[in-house]
Structures are given as structure tokens and as C-alpha cells.
Amino acid sequence: MKRRKFLKNSSTITAGILSAPILASCNETAPSKTDKPETDKENIPIAICTWDFGNATAKAWEVLKEGGNxxxxxxxxxxVEENxxxxxxxxNGGRPDRDGNVTLDACIMDKDANCGAVLAIENIANPISVARKVMEETPHVMxxxxxxxxxAYEQGFKKTDLLTEKxxxxxxxxxxxxxxxxIINIENHDTIGMLAIDKNGDISGACTTSGMAYKMAGRVGDSPIIGAGLFVDNEVGGATATGVGEEVVRTVGSFLIVELMRQGKSPQEACEEGVKRIIAKNKDKQDFQIGFIAVNKKGxxxxxxIHPGFSYRTYTNDGHTNNPANSYLKA
Structure with a gap:
């Protein structure tokens, strides 16, 4: 059953159940729309991604500059990076788990908090596309x-051998x-997470990876987990993570970043606070990597x-691109 049909069919059932309790418990006046952050038109459209994946942000920018969402x-x-x-x-071409099988993870989230994810999927070259199909064609998230x-096969995706000779x-x-x-962060660290704001000021995000190289079979990190590897709130902003997924999951990292922005922190302040909280819980560990990128409603x-060499790539509304080497803190 398609998601929209499922929600439409269930709305008449849930409306009567939920409306009375919600009205009974609301003692304060709801905030007006003017209380919500507004997008700075001078800063959008914009696309930002983890690491220096210039071809990926360039492709996103092509969509945005043509008026796409x-x-x-x-x-x-x-x-672009999946291919x-x-x-x-x-x-495709990602490093396998320790048994030689390439398993991929991905998730996607839109302006309306619709989201979809696939975990430990094999033989499919574009897991982000399958994640979007989960979001749009099913009542499920994962x-x-x-x-x-x-x-994926039912949706028309072709079986592909993902293990390249290299x-x-x-x-x-x-x-x-x-x-x-x-070995953490030696073989693998370049998960791509991307956030974008379109001309209407709407935010979406995506994250995709082959996971930690030579991981145990069945291991899944943060990348396909909504709230950990990716989170978007169209009233506030979005965040996505890279690095050791287990540490991001433990702190619900991307959700934390967005909530810190909701409380008034800038994207930079929120990312720094999110990383520092992870460091505080890992004082006995050395040489591991955690990073976040974020964008708020203003653009x-x-x-x-916490790992040297980290960078991120942005495309802004004037077509300008950069990949600033970001500040980092050694664990």
C-alpha cells in the first residue's frame, strides 16, 4: 500500500482518537508562524555535504539552480558517489564486510518529516533510491x-555485483x-551525508554508505538511522554525521544537533557541542573520528x-563552491 494512501485511509480513524486529548492538554497558546525562524533568501538555495565530494554537491546544485526541490x-x-x-x-565498489559481502546503508528525509531507509542491503547499486521508494511507496520507514x-527488485532495480576487483x-x-x-577509521570514513535548501526554503537530507570496512556481518552504523546519521526539521534545520557510527547512535547525534539549533545555537556551535558530548563519553578512547555538518533555516x-583532514563542500545561491578545512579537536 502506498504511504499517502495508507495515511489517507487511516486519518479518519486517528482524528477522532487524538483530537480530544490534544485539545484537553493544551493550556498555552500555540506559537504563531511569525515565531518560527525564517529563511534568509540571500543564503539559498544551498547544498552542503560531508567531505570534499565536489561532484556530488555540483549535481545537487544543478537541480537547485533549475528550480528543483x-x-x-x-x-x-x-x-554521484554511490556510482x-x-x-x-x-x-557500488564499497569495501565489503569481513566475509567479503558488500552491504549498503542509506536514508533520506524530506521537508515534511517523511523518511525512508534501507539497512544492510546487498546487490543494489543505489540504496538511496531504494530508501526513497520505501518513503514514498510503503507505510514503513526502514x-x-x-x-x-x-x-528493490519489485520496484524495478537490477541486481548488481557490488564487489569490484580492487x-x-x-x-x-x-x-x-x-x-x-x-580497524576504526583506517579503511573507511567517507560516508556522504548531504543537506539542501531549495528556493522555497524547504530542507531535505540524505545519507549513504557502505559502512565500516571489514565490519562484522550484519553490522549497521548510524548512517541509515533517522535521528542518528541524519535528521531534518523544516522549521529549524538539518544535520548529518560521518565517522564511527556507533558513537553517533549512542548520542542520537543528528537529532541532538537540530535540537541545539532549536534552542538558539548556530549550526557551528551545535556541531561543536555534539562532538564534545561524544568526546566526553569516550575519554579512554584514542584516534577515532566523529564529525557533523548542519544547516539552519536561515541557510x-x-x-x-575530531579528526584532522575533515572538510565539507558547499554550493551557495550564487554558484560559489568551497571546501573549507574545518576546525577539529584530537580525541
Whole structure:
């Protein structure tokens, strides 16, 4: 059943159940629309992504400058890296798990808080497109593993061998000395997360990855988890993460960043606070990576990472692109 039909059919049932309790519990006057942050027209459209994936943000910008919406922009933008066989951290050509299987994770979220995700999906080159199908064609948010793969075939996606010869040979070499122990952030760190604001001021986000290289079979990090690897609130802003997914999940990182912006922090301040909270819980750990990027409703951006070399790529309303090396803090 398609999501919109499902919601329409269920609305008449839920309306009568929910309306009375909500009205009974509201003792304060609801804030007016004028209390909500307004988009700064001088700052939009804008697209921003983790790391220096210039071709990805360029593609998103093409969509935005032609008047396209932010959802299409982030979708088409991250697909560039999913299809990039030289990028061994995202999509087709990604490094496998420790058993030699390439499993992919992705999620997408739009201005209306609609979202979709696929976890540990195999044999599908563009998991972000399947995640969008989950969002638009089902009443669900997440599909996992074989179920996600079967759904993809039903939607017309083709089976693809995702393990390239380069990734295969590196995996075989890794097995010789690894003792099957994934080494955090040495083999893999370049998850792509993207946020965009379109000409209407609407925000969407997407995140896609092949996950930690040589991970245990079945491992899933933060990237496809709404609230952890990605979160969008169209009244406030959006955030997405990169780095060790387990640490982002523990703090519901991207949701935290957006909530900090809701409380008045700038995107930069919110990203720094989110990273520092993770550091505080990992004082005994060394040499791990965590980073966030964020954009608020005004079109202001921020980014922060505890690993040197982190950068992010933006396209702004005048077509200007940059990839500033962001400040970082060593763990």
C-alpha cells in the first residue's frame, strides 16, 4: 500500500482518537508562524555535504539552480558517489564486510518529516533510491537485508555485483594479518551525508554508505538511522554525521544537533557541542573520528570533526563552491 494512501485511509480513524486529548492538554497558546525562524533568501538555495565530494554537491546544485526541490537535489547528489567506483566507502565498489559481502546503508528525509531507509542491503547499486521508494511507496520507514533487496527488485532495480576487483584484492590482503578485527577509521570514513535548501526554503537530507570496512556481518552504523546519521526539521534545520557510527547512535547525534539549533545555537556551535558530548563519553578512547555538518533555516552552515583532514563542500545561491578545512579537536 502506498504511504499517502495508507495515511489517507487511516486519518479518519486517528482524528477522532487524538483530537480530544490534544485539545484537553493544551493550556498555552500555540506559537504563531511569525515565531518560527525564517529563511534568509540571500543564503539559498544551498547544498552542503560531508567531505570534499565536489561532484556530488555540483549535481545537487544543478537541480537547485533549475528550480528543483531539495529532496531531488540530495537524492541525485549522493547518487554521484554511490556510482563512483573509485569511492570505496559508498555504494557500488564499497569495501565489503569481513566475509567479503558488500552491504549498503542509506536514508533520506524530506521537508515534511517523511523518511525512508534501507539497512544492510546487498546487490543494489543505489540504496538511496531504494530508501526513497520505501518513503514514498510503503507505510514503513526502514527495510532491512533480504527484505529490502526483494523490495528493490519489485520496484524495478537490477541486481548488481557490488564487489569490484580492487576492493576484493584489498579485502584478501586485509585477511592475511587482520585476525578479522576491523580497524576504526583506517579503511573507511567517507560516508556522504548531504543537506539542501531549495528556493522555497524547504530542507531535505540524505545519507549513504557502505559502512565500516571489514565490519562484522550484519553490522549497521548510524548512517541509515533517522535521528542518528541524519535528521531534518523544516522549521529549524538539518544535520548529518560521518565517522564511527556507533558513537553517533549512542548520542542520537543528528537529532541532538537540530535540537541545539532549536534552542538558539548556530549550526557551528551545535556541531561543536555534539562532538564534545561524544568526546566526553569516550575519554579512554584514542584516534577515532566523529564529525557533523548542519544547516539552519536561515541557510547558515556549520561543521566540526575530531579528526584532522575533515572538510565539507558547499554550493551557495550564487554558484560559489568551497571546501573549507574545518576546525577539529584530537580525541
Amino acid at each position: 531539495s529532496l531531488d537535489a540530495v537524492h541525485q547528489g549522493v547518487m 563512483n567506483l573509485d569511492n570505496q566507502t559508498v555504494g 527495510l532491512v537485508g533480504k527484505g529490502a533487496e526483494q523490495f 576492493s576484493k584484492q584489498e579485502w584478501l590482503e586485509w585477511k592475511k594479518t587482520s585476525k578479522y578485527k576491523p 547558515e552552515t556549520g561543521a566540526y570533526c
